[in-house]
């Protein structure tokens with residue numbers, strides 16, 4: 001599943017090139033997770049001002065309204081001059097004067113949704129509940145620690161929920177908790193302020209490094225210019241059950257939390 005770094009890497013791979021383009025045509029293929037929310041032809045002629053990211057959504061600002069793109073479980077975007085005829089899993093094309101942006105999504109949990117503004121109902125429905133952004137300087141200790149103190153759930157689940165801080169998916173939650181030395185099952189409200197700060201810094205560090213390295217090597221992921229990342233090759237704990245901890249040599253363990261696998265070192269990570 002594309003996580004925040006993959007989405008950010010995708011954004012960086014085409015945002016500059018599509019900025020300023022005019023929409024010339026749209027092709028809507030098989031139904032995605034949510035409908036577009038407008039007549040496709042009504043967007044022809046509008047200009048793409050830029051592409052921002054909010055959580056795992058790419059927000060494409062138009063001179064009138066915006067398009068919200070989500071990659072779902074298996075989506076990827078490709079942008080280029082001529083992509084040829086759409087293939088079986090190509091479900092949405094945005095043709096512009098700068099090139100064609102194409103959503104490939106075999107499982108069709110992704111979506112492209114139009115909203116007249118970021119304050120409108122369709123945008124608020126998707127973006128309204130999102131927590132703070134971890135990568136834009138607004139992820140502050142006081143708010144984060146206060147949020148943890150109000151939650152009794154396991155810290156890994158709190159990170160995944162996304163209402164305190166967005167974009168910390170399964171891989172990055174496991175890695176950040178390792179770097180912070182916190183056991184994934186620890187109750188959020190029992191985490192001290194200094195440990196919360198360690199975790200906050202670890203979340204920012206792990207996500208920023210992943211973006212820098214081009215996202216992870218998840219099977220279904222490729223950035224819009226076709227380059228693959230390799231973050232997963234360097235994971236401390238993720239997907240390493242039975243292997244020795246890279247820090248202390250203790251065997252990495254796996255457990256299930258909310259039906260998702262969690263990996264941790266029982267020696268380096270304290271309850």
Ligand SMILES: [Zn+2]
Nearest residue numbers: 245248265268
């Ligand atoms: Zn260890």
